[in-house]
Amino acid sequence: MLKKLPKENMGTSDLGWLQSRFHFSFAEYRNPKNINFGCLRVLNDDLIHPETGFGTHPHSNMEIISYIVDGEITHKDSMGNSETLRRGEVQYLSAGDGIYHSEKNLHKSKDLRLLQMWIIPPKAGLPRLYGSHKYEEAQRYNKFLNIVSSQDGNSPIKIYQDVNIYVSELDKELEFEIKKDRQVYFMQIEGCANINGVTLDFGDAMEITCEDKITISPVTKSHVLFIDMPADLTC
Template identity: 35%
Template sequence: MAQTILHKADSRGITDLGWLKSYQTFCFGNYYNPDRIHFGALRVLNDDIVDGGKGFGDHPHDNMEIISIPLEGELRHEDSMGNTAVIRPGEIQMMSAGTGIYHAEYNGNKDKPAKFLQIWLYPNQLNVEPRYDQIVLEKGKALNNLQQIVSPNKEDQGVWVYQNAWFYLANFEKGFAQNYSLHNEKNGVYIFVIKGSVETANTLLEERDGLGILETDQLSIRAQNDAEFLLMEVSMTI
């Protein structure tokens, strides 16, 4: 039988800097919980809201795979690799920090907040050359479907990362169900509900709940209401 780890939305860490509200599923910044350091290779899952015109100044990263998923508004990005970009809903941004990068990200819209998920993965290769990628997702492909957005393979759909990880975005209509087969039964799956509610592994997940699922090779996900969610299959070995 599958093993599960439930993280309810209201159990997350919270950082409130006025201009930034960040809800942290795993330990980050001043939030520390020894039971929530990581889920396998999944190290950070932050649910961030940035006020208009505000943002994060130049700061460093190394040896981490960093994925940003915009939910509302837009984020402007600049980095030490010379990249300048804007990311919006329907796009995915990925950085392999590798040997080290500096970057800044801020809300370029002065009147509306920007909401996004920032996700960090431990890499399976250290000190690689830093790399940036940004893609536009095919519109409508997530409707009643698991739309792949991240994988370890350059040839696959979505962005690729230095880790055995596969991410999918989905928009399920109420009552729709789909099975998911893991790429490796030793991996784990973490499901994060963005909107609505789903049931999986005999557990009801509501908005911003997260569930880690272990010791299974397949699972079924059913939308209890119209739902948007993120499914992340990751290596449990780091």
């Protein structure tokens, strides 16, 4: 089953320094019928203007992954971590019983586009984790790059929840097998592609359930991200 989610139907916010598109209920966007998809609680597509950003704020009992689409992000947190990441690079934290952090675009002239995903952990109170990985474009060009996995997975970035997050920049058709009792949340980051015959433009998304594979046929050069997770229902 394929459920296309056009970007025009998503929640939005404009704070001047920050423009956001909310895939699920978040901040002032409240939709009781759109709280989550499986263990995926938040996917925000944020555009942060130069020399601005999120000041120090707390998180707890959530696994947070940031994927940098363009520009650069500078992270600082209460565990003593501080670093700057750029396009295609990934930062993550499992907040456990509590962590404070800030996320800033310190560049003087370039916008930062950031995808931030919140994954519900398998249980509360897990030990805090923080890390990042500086992936190269060649690792995701015309192939699926597994940027995040569970502790039992093969990605350099491992979180507690049973998920796999993949990205690709592609200009040829690719197929991905969906295993039994799994579902996928798919996002078209850049470009345009047909996903199992359904066209997604940049910013659109799709819920994929009860399917055994994804066929991605780019109409233009495409940049995509998808999250493979346990299914909510038995097909």
